[in-house]
Amino acid sequence: MRVHPHTRFTLPDELNAAEPPEARGLARDRVRLLVAEGSTVTHTRFDRLGEYLRPGDLLLANTSGTLPAAVDGSWITGAGVAPVVVHFSTALDDGTWVVELRSGGLPMFGGSAGDQVELPEGTLTLLEPYDPGSTRLWRAKPPAADVVAYLGRHGRAITYKYVDRQWPLALYQTVFANQPGSAEMPSAGRPFSFELVSQLAASGVLIAPILLHCGVSSLESYEPPLPERYDVPEHTARLVNWVKANGGRVIAVGTTAVRAIESAARPDGSVAAAGGWTDLVLGPDHPAAVVDGLITGMHAPEASHLLLLESVVGGDVVQHAYDAALRRGYLWHEFGDSCLMLRS
Numbered sequence: 001m002r003v004h005p006h007t008r009f010t011l012p013d014e015l016n017a018a019e020p021p022e023a024r025g026l027a028r029d030r031v032r033l034l035v036a037e038g039s040t041v042t043h044t045r046f047d048r049l050g051e052y053l054r055p056g057d058l059l060l061a062n063t064s065g066t067l068p069a070a071v072d073g074s075w076i077t078g079a080g081v082a083p084v085v086v087h088f089s090t091a092l093d094d095g096t097w098v099v100e101l102r103s104g105g106l107p108m109f110g111g112s113a114g115d116q117v118e119l120p121e122g123t124l125t126l127l128e129p130y131d132p133g134s135t136r137l138w139r140a141k142p143p144a145a146d147v148v149a150y151l152g153r154h155g156r157a158i159t160y161k162y163v164d165r166q167w168p169l170a171l172y173q174t175v176f177a178n179q180p181g182s183a184e185m186p187s188a189g190r191p192f193s194f195e196l197v198s199q200l201a202a203s204g205v206l207i208a209p210i211l212l213h214c215g216v217s218s219l220e221s222y223e224p225p226l227p228e229r230y231d232v233p234e235h236t237a238r239l240v241n242w243v244k245a246n247g248g249r250v251i252a253v254g255t256t257a258v259r260a261i262e263s264a265a266r267p268d269g270s271v272a273a274a275g276g277w278t279d280l281v282l283g284p285d286h287p288a289a290v291v292d293g294l295i296t297g298m299h300a301p302e303a304s305h306l307l308l309l310e311s312v313v314g315g316d317v318v319q320h321a322y323d324a325a326l327r328r329g330y331l332w333h334e335f336g337d338s339c340l341m342l343r344s
Helices: 044-051 147-153 195-201 232-245 255-261 305-313 317-330
Strands: 034-036 038-043 058-062 065-068 070-077 081-090 097-101 116-119 120-128 137-139 179-182 204-212 228-232 250-253 275-276 293-297 339-342
Touching: 034 317, 038 044, 038 317, 044 195, 044 339, 058 232, 058 255, 065 275, 081 116, 081 147, 081 228, 195 204, 204 232, 204 250, 204 255, 228 255, 232 250, 255 275, 255 293, 255 305, 293 305, 305 317, 305 339, 317 339
Parallel strands: 034 339, 058 204, 058 250, 065 179, 250 293
Antiparallel strands: 034 038, 070 081, 070 116, 081 097, 097 137, 116 120, 120 137, 204 228, 228 275, 293 339
16 A cells, blocks of 8 residues: 655755765765754764764664676567566565566566566576566566576666666675675665774764665655565664663664664564564554664655655654755765654
8 A cells, every 4th residue: 555655845856866975076974964853954974973873872784785686688578579677676485586677767567477588697587476466576586596696797786767877886885784685775874984883883872783685666656665584683682672771762774774673673662583574664554663763865755765754753854854955955865965863
């Protein structure tokens, strides 16, 4: 079911970040940072994040690494052969993958079970629509048993139309990444540098790992997120509970970290170790119970991520923050600027 967020805005094309900050002459931790708490908005820089955190606060950092998940191929159908780009989205438990076929930057609908896509070193076979109501995503038999290694040989990072050239995969990795598995970068962690992490740790800010492998984000307007694989380790769950009990704040680095930790929440707001698949959708009917804030990039006007932001800090705070970001010309998407949103 599609639910519209409270936040409304129009995004000018010139605010889509078309290149990483390094290409604009900036270190990754020198992007702009908007801090939003209640009706207060502060404009600063990401390397000054520690000024807005307190000793005893806990950051939850997604350790998922970005895959080179886009591969060129030829889709063979009854009507002929069409060039496509295959986006490898999600590995399923039975060895098949969720994939999306795209051409000219747009999803390709249609197709039939049994269709094949010729790829380097093998063939991808479409088995069935992943969502029975749509043919945008398919469950497919991949061209190799070890898909992560295969993508390492033949894939490149997924890009969308606002990014007009290919960038090295290293620019799509965060300093926290140690487990490859995301079709798209958990980009809220991108502005962190090793130096900033060291500074935060020295000031008493805690950091704990959490995992959620991101699938493709190119969903239709207001379409809820797909199920994703996650893991909340026992030591992270214990630390979250200790911080909450001792007056600290739990701040998720990204919507992915929010979804993961809230999937492990008990009815009383405490957290237990958990993992597997989550289909949790946060929003008006399911507000966040654990996190007190989040660090996040700027999301598109029709993204379901906005509902998650609103579930943490409320719709008025998100609207106020986005209005301020637009007035100041903040940059959007994975190579753009950042925002720290705190629950009042």
